[in-house]
Amino acid sequence: MTLMEDDRDSQAHGRQGGMSLVIEGGTAVTMAQGQGPIPGARIVVSDGRIVDIGKIGETQLPPDGRFEMIDAADAIVLPGLINAHTHAAMTLFRGLADDLPLKQWLFEKIFPAEAAVLNPETVYWGALLGCLEMIASGTTCFVDGYFFQGQTVQAVHTAGLRGLMAQGVIDFPAPGVPDPQDNLRSAREFIEKWGRFSDLITPGIFCHSPLTCSGRTLRDAWKISKEHDLPLQIHLSETVEEVRETITRYGERPVHYLDRLGLLDSSLIAVHCVHLDIEEIERLAETGVKIVHVPESNMKLGSGVAPVAAMMRAGIAMGLGTDGCASNNDLDLFCEMETAAKTAKVFDRDPLSLDAGTALGLATTGGAAVIGLEREIGTLEKGKRADMIIVDSAAPHLCPMYDPVSALVYSANGSDVRDVIVNGRILMRKRQFTTIDAEEVMGKVREIGKRIEGLRN
């Protein structure tokens, strides 16, 4: 396995030989507070940041006259989507085991496959395929938790994406950490080794769940995260069974249990949160915990529908995630936004429960807030990092277009994304990848897939 590390500096700072970028002519959906779509927009990017945005006549081209122009006529320009929860390397297990209950799926299918096949090389290629798929469907930043996470960091760096990459911690023998006694030492080493590898990548810890990690492990993971001023991720209240088991084992519901351990604060990112009572929602809101909604995975495993509208009303900062490919089975945030809106409406029996703008907010400003990057990404505004995507609006399923936000959420899918820019660097242009050799990556993963199929037979 060879990793491209030579262009690290230029990538981290988003320079392209000093060239600025001008995106012109499209409708900009900026997601900035109170701002509607800007038709005929121009966005000027320099040194990885947006230096000007507005109507063409009201913006300035770079004064040195040196820039690359992207024509966005007949297109929508919007902030790059933020996938607030996934396990990128699990592309390896896409469609390996469907239509099963979570516990059977996890313990009989996924954990054994992971134990048999995961190693630094397979994780690298699986994660790179995840990056490829995310770029292809308009994700520019993602939050990941998995094993051999240094490999995922390298894949993300190769891809040129932004993200929070967390080392998985579980109190069982795990890929790369055969002795659970070593799991926190390994997580600390991960943070220290990879923390300064790329300006685009933040390291972190991901505790698998309150039932698969002991109270001591959870507290220690929290302490290490605090020492390094990093967020801590955890799967929380995904299934009714998990809530019951937590009550049986610890005498209280999962949120109260984590509260007693002292984990609830604004650096905790809780994922799933399907089965919460009103008191738990209030406590999560009070303590500033961030929540990631992963509706498709929760539906596919039959776990339930999270009370998104209620959590948002309580003032909780929320993002949207696809979860891993083993339980979705794709990384397309456009589909996830649509599902989030439609599922909330039907679950709440209220078509106003989660509208298109709110769904797009979950995948942009919401995701940015979850990882504490709301001042850097999530909207198209002067001074922010140039993370943006361009959606081709010439397809039959996007015609006519009365409202670009409705079109993005209810009609578009990831395949409509034409161009992807992260930190001012073009990662996909006219659906051609600039940082990843797609054929090589898919070829490697198909080979790994054959090994996985061999295990199954």
Next chain:
Amino acid sequence: MTLMEDDRDSQAHGRQGGMSLVIEGGTAVTMAQGQGPIPGARIVVSDGRIVDIGKIGETQLPPDGRFEMIDAADAIVLPGLINAHTHAAMTLFRGLADDLPLKQWLFEKIFPAEAAVLNPETVYWGALLGCLEMIASGTTCFVDGYFFQGQTVQAVHTAGLRGLMAQGVIDFPAPGVPDPQDNLRSAREFIEKWGRFSDLITPGIFCHSPLTCSGRTLRDAWKISKEHDLPLQIHLSETVEEVRETITRYGERPVHYLDRLGLLDSSLIAVHCVHLDIEEIERLAETGVKIVHVPESNMKLGSGVAPVAAMMRAGIAMGLGTDGCASNNDLDLFCEMETAAKTAKVFDRDPLSLDAGTALGLATTGGAAVIGLEREIGTLEKGKRADMIIVDSAAPHLCPMYDPVSALVYSANGSDVRDVIVNGRILMRKRQFTTIDAEEVMGKVREIGKRIEGLRN
């Protein structure tokens, strides 16, 4: 408006200057009873029918040696999808009015827009855009109900699609039928005028609902359908309010009310069926009524989730539909299959409730059964009509592929469809349309859209 009618005969019979078609090298997902995927398949098509299908070595090429070859290596070949309920021309209203309750959406937004803008020309272009979008996303046959339906018949004929096209009947002044007293006369004329227009198109009647049509209208529509041996469509039990109102007005739940009118038999196609009790499900099963599940529309309007698994267990023949673009907002059956599976799982709290194969069955064999064409379409089998689609499996989100059915339902979307064949005629090849000028159609619809926007402002 010019309609291409010159090539009617050759289209209807699927001839292409006498040339046969051979699709070779892909994995065939035939949907034939008990048959798994066939890797390295060859499908031979002649005179609009499948004349041979199997592994390459076990099939015969056309004896005259004259055929067009489609290379399907790295692709999946499957039966064309059947959209069992839509209103194609409502593409005109895509995204015009989202995030509203059904009654307000229908009476304050959609009905007024329809009254202001629908005429033979706008319906033609709207329906042709619907056909374009369906071809682009792998639908080869659809069931439609709308106004100015002769125009939709002509659009479907231009597109080369197959379908059941029904004239809308409602006891209000309607587009093209200003006096409701004329609605059944108009429907009868539609059937008689368009019934023999194309071998690919069956005419019919679509009664809007038990509350918007009187008992007399429903009975008369049923009689006309019987006289012509045609199916009758109706929206049924879509919302809780509709059920309540039916009880208030007629003293019984909708299914029992239709039963009393004598409408329940195997020629009735009931759409939505969200709010049914067990007795109603049993009665629909007993009488052989066909049901169309339209999950995304039901979700978007907050109407509810139909008890699909329970209806299937009761033995009801079921298809899958997108509904119109005003309440979905697209015509992509791939997304609809995924939503059907995931929604059933979470609604029933059972990940086994509706698996990938069942979802694909709803959109193929199920749809064929709903319209009584199960001996002609819905599977890839010798002797059946050559309605089939080829899905490119080279995209990152379809890699790796352990199971093509899982990939089709949980990972693919309509944009992955590469080629579309109806009755042996190629309607899309390498994503280029052969029967429709896409730019012209989208241009016309955008012009109509501007008029609609003008009304709104």
